[in-house]
Amino acid sequence: MESLKKTTSLIHHPYRAPVEFEAPQVATHKASTVFFPSVKAMTSRDWKDKSGYTYGLHGTPTTFTLEERLCAIEGGLHCMLVPSGLAAIALVNLALLGSGDEVLLPDNVYGPSKSLAQAELQHWGISHRFYNPMDVNDLALKISSSTRLVWLEAPGSITMEFPDLLAQVQLCRDKGVCCALDNTWGAGLAFNAFDLSPQHGPHSLGVDISVHALTKYPSGGGDVLMGSVMTRDSDLATRLKLSHMRLGLMVGANDAESVLRSLPSMAVRYRAQDLCARHLAQWCQSQKQVVQVLHPALPNSPGHAHWLRVCTPQAHGHLNPLVQSVPPEDGWAAALFSIVLDPRFTVDQVNHFCESLNLFRLGYSWAGPISLVVPYQLNALRSNWPDLVIRGHVVRFSIGLESEIDLQHDLQQAFNLCL
């Protein structure tokens, strides 16, 4: 190599760092190109086989490690990373649906998932219908011979109704329809999506696919966008992986590293934020301006009994064996709740209330360190006002990692000032 010019020897340098290196954090392997030792190795590599590498798009040690750790949380067997939670939803739709097929979505589905169905899927000849997430009979009636996929969400977005997940999954299984759960709220901690039934074992009842916005708790910083698609079924995994590859969906190594760095603290953050959110939700219940608080762990919130059934140990006798040997007695819930403000207030008053908060910032997403607030015009988002929600102005809070008393004082001063 002595005869090489400086510019070349900078690139083709003979030094190789010793291979044995261990440290707490997984290395960030940045690669589009991956080298092969021979043409045979190059041509015989199958990108579906995770025992080797082909191209950055199909995985690096960093992304494979993140996928495996995510599987460990949720008990999945196959995981794919995608650039956002919404991309995870899109991948499932694209992989499993074709022209003439129908997909069913809950009325309270994550908003952009609704737009995806109404615009993109519709455009490709894939129809959709919405079902009442709080009425299993309605779902049963809407499953037709062209239904190929049912989306589940527990609880639903903004209005936080917790559905009878077990009955929904059982129904999909009885009808032979694939069901996919947007499990961002549960984060793999609140309940076992792949094993919902009290009896574990080969006949356990679980969803076919679980998707996450890793953007939320797994990242935890409000600074990374990422999603995952997970399944236990190898045939489904192959279909999903083929689409994943053909669509060219992959994530950057630095982002994967950020999530790997945040994962060890996820259960601790989830629990701490949960407790703070529940206290604040209870406190909001006692405020005269508030006509309803929507948080599945509160006894009069829609679907509370269903939440008790899958997210707490007492009703279920069901521990999450993968994450926690002793789940908290009071169960798990994400740090997210909505309040319904008295309809006598004006939209301007409600907006002013949101803007008058100092610690809560106006912003989308949740599960980060900073508490967030968003006012929603529910009339514009839903075709019907949800049955179990009192009419009024809906404001959603995401609770961060600030001190509970500071957040309560912030809410109090904004109530006093504006409502």
Ligand SMILES: *Cc1c(COP(=O)(O)O)cnc(C)c1O
């Ligand atoms: C945030 C969110 C998503 C989308 O995640 P992005 O990474 O922001 O695309 C999907 N589903 C639910 C329930 C979410 O809260």
